[in-house]
Amino acid sequence: MAESLNAKVAALFNEPGCDKNAAKDEKARKKGCSKPLQPGAAAGGCAFDGAKIALQPITDVVHLVHGPLACEGNGWDNRHAASSGPVLYRLGATTDITETDIVMGNGEKRLYRALREIIDRYAPPAIFVYSTCVTALIGDDIDAVCRHATEKFATPCIPINAPGFVGSKNLGNKLAGEALLDHVIGTREPATSTPTDINILGEYNLSGELWQVKPLLEKLGIRMSACITGDARYHEVASAHRARVNMMVCSTALINMARKMEERWGIPYFEGSFYGISDMSDALRNIARLLVARGAAADLLTRTEALIEEEEKRAWSRLEPYRARLAGKRVLLYTGGVKSWSIVSALQEMGMVIVSTSVRKSTDNDKQKVKDLMGGDAHMVDSIPPREMYAQLRRGDADILLSGGRTQFVALKARTPWLDINQERHHAFAGYDGMVTLVRELDASLSNPVWADVRRLAPWEEEEGETDFDDEGVQALMPIA
Amino acid sequence: MAMIVQRRRAVSVNPLKSSAPLGAALAYLGIEKGVPLFHGAQGCTSFALVLSVRHFKEAIPFQTTAMDEVATVLGSATNLEEALLTVVRRMKPGFVGIATTALVETRGEDSAGDLRLILARNAELADTKIVLASTPDYTGALEDGWASATRAIIENLVEPWSPAIRSFQQINVLPGVHQTPADIDALREIIESFGFYPVILPDISYSLDGHAAENWTATALGGTPLSEISNMARAVHTIAIGEHMRAPADTLGALTGVPVTVFPTLTGLEPSDRLVSLLARLSLKPVPGRLRRQRAQLVDAMLDGHFHFGGRKVAIAADPDLLFSLSQFFVGMGAKIVTAVASTGTGRHLKSVPAETVIVGDLTDLEDGAAAAEADLLVTHSHGRQAEERLGIPLFRVGFPIFDRLGVAHEETVGYRGTRSLIFRVANQLMSENHHAKEEDFRTAIPAVLSSMEEGRHVGGSFANH
Numbered sequence: 001m002a003e004s005l006n007a008k009v010a011a012l013f014n015e016p017g018c019d020k021n022a023a024k025d026e027k028a029r030k031k032g033c034s035k036p037l038q039p040g041a042a043a044g045g046c047a048f049d050g051a052k053i054a055l056q057p058i059t060d061v062v063h064l065v066h067g068p069l070a071c072e073g074n075g076w077d078n079r080h081a082a083s084s085g086p087v088l089y090r091l092g093a094t095t096d097i098t099e100t101d102i103v104m105g106n107g108e109k110r111l112y113r114a115l116r117e118i119i120d121r122y123a124p125p126a127i128f129v130y131s132t133c134v135t136a137l138i139g140d141d142i143d144a145v146c147r148h149a150t151e152k153f154a155t156p157c158i159p160i161n162a163p164g165f166v167g168s169k170n171l172g173n174k175l176a177g178e179a180l181l182d183h184v185i186g187t188r189e190p191a192t193s194t195p196t197d198i199n200i201l202g203e204y205n206l207s208g209e210l211w212q213v214k215p216l217l218e219k220l221g222i223r224m225s226a227c228i229t230g231d232a233r234y235h236e237v238a239s240a241h242r243a244r245v246n247m248m249v250c251s252t253a254l255i256n257m258a259r260k261m262e263e264r265w266g267i268p269y270f271e272g273s274f275y276g277i278s279d280m281s282d283a284l285r286n287i288a289r290l291l292v293a294r295g296a297a298a299d300l301l302t303r304t305e306a307l308i309e310e311e312e313k314r315a316w317s318r319l320e321p322y323r324a325r326l327a328g329k330r331v332l333l334y335t336g337g338v339k340s341w342s343i344v345s346a347l348q349e350m351g352m353v354i355v356s357t358s359v360r361k362s363t364d365n366d367k368q369k370v371k372d373l374m375g376g377d378a379h380m381v382d383s384i385p386p387r388e389m390y391a392q393l394r395r396g397d398a399d400i401l402l403s404g405g406r407t408q409f410v411a412l413k414a415r416t417p418w419l420d421i422n423q424e425r426h427h428a429f430a431g432y433d434g435m436v437t438l439v440r441e442l443d444a445s446l447s448n449p450v451w452a453d454v455r456r457l458a459p460w461e462e463e464e465g466e467t468d469f470d471d472e473g474v475q476a477l478m479p480i481a
Numbered sequence: 482m483a484m485i486v487q488r489r490r491a492v493s494v495n496p497l498k499s500s501a502p503l504g505a506a507l508a509y510l511g512i513e514k515g516v517p518l519f520h521g522a523q524g525c526t527s528f529a530l531v532l533s534v535r536h537f538k539e540a541i542p543f544q545t546t547a548m549d550e551v552a553t554v555l556g557s558a559t560n561l562e563e564a565l566l567t568v569v570r571r572m573k574p575g576f577v578g579i580a581t582t583a584l585v586e587t588r589g590e591d592s593a594g595d596l597r598l599i600l601a602r603n604a605e606l607a608d609t610k611i612v613l614a615s616t617p618d619y620t621g622a623l624e625d626g627w628a629s630a631t632r633a634i635i636e637n638l639v640e641p642w643s644p645a646i647r648s649f650q651q652i653n654v655l656p657g658v659h660q661t662p663a664d665i666d667a668l669r670e671i672i673e674s675f676g677f678y679p680v681i682l683p684d685i686s687y688s689l690d691g692h693a694a695e696n697w698t699a700t701a702l703g704g705t706p707l708s709e710i711s712n713m714a715r716a717v718h719t720i721a722i723g724e725h726m727r728a729p730a731d732t733l734g735a736l737t738g739v740p741v742t743v744f745p746t747l748t749g750l751e752p753s754d755r756l757v758s759l760l761a762r763l764s765l766k767p768v769p770g771r772l773r774r775q776r777a778q779l780v781d782a783m784l785d786g787h788f789h790f791g792g793r794k795v796a797i798a799a800d801p802d803l804l805f806s807l808s809q810f811f812v813g814m815g816a817k818i819v820t821a822v823a824s825t826g827t828g829r830h831l832k833s834v835p836a837e838t839v840i841v842g843d844l845t846d847l848e849d850g851a852a853a854a855e856a857d858l859l860v861t862h863s864h865g866r867q868a869e870e871r872l873g874i875p876l877f878r879v880g881f882p883i884f885d886r887l888g889v890a891h892e893e894t895v896g897y898r899g900t901r902s903l904i905f906r907v908a909n910q911l912m913s914e915n916h917h918a919k920e921e922d923f924r925t926a927i928p929a930v931l932s933s934m935e936e937g938r939h940v941g942g943s944f945a946n947h
Binding site: 040042043044047064068077093096098102110117133137164167409412414469470 | 490494495496499502503521524525526529531535538544545547548550553565568619695864
């Protein structure tokens with residue numbers, strides 16, 4: 001691995017903006033925060049995966065993966081990051097290097113030719129080039145190839161150095177942010193600039209969620225100069241340094257980026273969420289407050305409060321019919337990162353009971369937020385083995401599981417309702433409307449007659465008595481007070 | 482005889498291939514209490530896992546040796562050892578299948594040697610069957626990985642023939658990676674109807690068919706029992722499907738002395754006839770009434786269906802064996818293959834694909850070819866949807882991955898019944914795109930030959946619809 005990548009990873013782990021890091025002593029800080037992966041029990045994506053997730057939503061560029069087939073071939077076009085126009089980002093482009101390339105050291109030449117072929121055919125405003133384990137291992141210098149190609153073809157070729165073996169998905173998110181800071185942001189000037197320009201960092205417009213929020217901003221006259229990276233265009237990201245305020249959405253995935261943008265261009269940032277009614281309102285308030293502090297007209301504050309009042313009223317009136325249907329239903333929330341605390345508050349607003357929440361990927365800060373929200377020592381678990389979760393759901397410890405695709409089949413095979421709240425979801429849950437959508441989906445799932453039917457024993461099983469499933473020693477899921 | 486065109490492009494845009502380690506892992510899922518273990522970085526497993534879950538809509542127990550930077554630089558034998566110990570302790574599998582990846586192969590590690598040493602010094606691994614296949618991502622695709630894994634299983638777990646082994650009314654089946662769980666069930670039924678006992682390797686018919694079981698199992702559910710794998714020398718015959726299964730079949734033949742028949746395809750009337758008559762010959766039994774009836778139904782389906790295929794221009798992209806099998810099928814029904822794209826060039830029989838050229842390439846080649854030839858139908862996996870949108874040509878989904886349709890595991894394509902079902906599915910899709918005649922269709926003169934073809938199709942089409 002290149003010396004510079006090592007230095008970069010070390011610097012990322014030593015993030016002053018990260019509360020967790022700030023609390024460490026010098027020695028612990030040096031060790032970094034990557035947990036060693038357990039062979040044979042590790043799950044989750046690699047750094048390359050994380051980098052790709054963070055950048056793929058830039059819709060008008062071509063994302064080129066320099067590596068053997070699997071890195072791109074097994075994972076392209078698999079998310080629902082929506083675009084309002086260009087579709088180039090959905091192409092799965094890879095150098096698909098062969099054994100000969102590796103043995104003969106042809107990787108760099110192949111990459112260079114690949115860049116030329118892409119420019120000839122698609123003429124994108126930029127190409128993002130991702131290194132992978134194999135090309136990093138054989139020492140392909142993608143920085144040099146990109147530099148050369150950028151000059152030669154007059155098209156920015158942006159190297160993304162996040163080979164899978166350097167660490168987790170989260171580290172990959174951060175390395176992607178670094179690449180944007182190094183090569184993209186600040187390289188162009190926006191056509192216009194207003195005192196109410198903001199950037200949103202770490203929002204990927206999954207299933208079009210950004211569009212649930214954008215109209216609210218527009219109503220207030222707030223201009224989104226760049227969303228990094230949901231439904232983004234290259235030139236928007238390149239000129240994002242002229243915005244007045246940064247809102248950081250995805251917990252700490254891009255904190256390094258927010259902090260460095262503050263250092264370099266004096267853009268203040270705050271951390272917020274679009275999930276849940278009160279979080280959405282807080283986000284609007286914070287945006288307005290920071291914008292006014294940076295010179296926007298002061299009436300923005302009163303207009304924001306008026307909009308919040310109106311929207312909250314509208315949302316609650318739309319949610320009201322569901323309250324009686326959902327109150328008291330027990331939800332097992334099993335997810336990581338930002339989604340935990342923001343959804344917890346939202347569900348509790350509906351009178352639902354949270355029986356357990358997992359905060360595997362969340363930071364200490366996130367965990368504290370969950371605890372605060374749920375009053376005292378929440379029943380937080382780091383992870384539930386699938387066999388135990390199956391038993392818990394099968395015997396009815398919870399009415400519904402909210403999680404990502406990984407645990408989908410644990411719930412379904414236990415004949416328990418399940419709702420996808422991770423990246424692969426098909427519904428948009430952001431903003432006031434998104435909360436209504438989430439509650440509507442929860443209700444549709446919980447009230448589906450299919451559950452009673454599939455849980456019913458077959459007539460002959462009725463006679464023979466129920467087949468036991470093995471739930472020995474499995475802890476009960478406890479409602480949280 | 483088709484001309485094979487190797488694309489010389491440096492970039493592959495919209496890949497057709499799925500990786501070889503993934504093919505190997507799918508094969509390992511067809512073994513009783515199996516756990517596939519990818520020897521590489523955790524992303525290698527994660528991408529394969531997500532893709533397989535989306536295709537099968539099932540929990541998939543892939544594991545990883547989680548190579549990090551240190552392992553990448555200093556060697557990964559300890560990762561392999563730790564992973565095996567962890568998997569065996571936590572998941573209690575009967576079988577662990579290791580698939581190497583590009584990362585570990587690029588390092589040039591002797592993983593097979595590492596495995597031997599690991600097995601020798603860890604007594605707690607003795608009760609688990611552990612097999613390793615070399616499947617670097619940079620060579621071959623899904624079929625190659627599936628075949629390598631099957632071959633590794635045969636080499637390690639099948640007991641060679643010895644005078645002590647007594648023959649038994651058993652037929653070994655080595656299905657290709659393009660067979661669905663429903664295909665395997667269909668083959669089992671056909672073989673059983675002649676009084677034979679089928680041993681199918683790998684057998685994904687119960688592990689990946691999608692069913693709600695009574696308990697949660699961490700390992701593959703179903704699959705070929707290990708005891709039956711070791712007993713494959715008892716069979717009277719081995720049937721392999723697809724050219725990619727020739728090598729595993731030959732290995733099995735050499736090891737056991739059981740004669741082998743490789744069927745290039747089992748889709749279509751003639752290939753099904755060959756299978757059924759082979760079984761009849763081996764069993765010395767008449768063909769059961771049920772199969773005779775299915776044959777008559779297939780013949781009728783071909784009669785009803787040919788209207789919709791005749792003269793249609795089809796663009797196909799698939800792994801070599803699936804490409805061969807489907808091209809034969811479409812041409813046999815009267816369609817024309819205007820574009821044929823294979824994922825890899827290793828298939829020996831690509832030349833016999835009934836098309837002028839076979840491009841070894843990606844979905845961009847399919848899209849360009851289909852656009853140039855004004856194809857009527859695209860045939861490939863779900864990633865063909867981008868081409869479908871851009872070209873406005875309907876897509877018939879085949880192969881792996883199919884992530885935007887339900888019931889993929891239950892689609893049949895082999896034997897009389899499977900071919901019948903395939904005819905109906907394709908014809909129904911074409912019919913749903915049926916063009917209603919408008920006056921402007923007839924305003925421009927069209928060449929005589931073409932017009933008679935078009936006419937034939939429309940007359941037939943409307944007749945069948947009435």
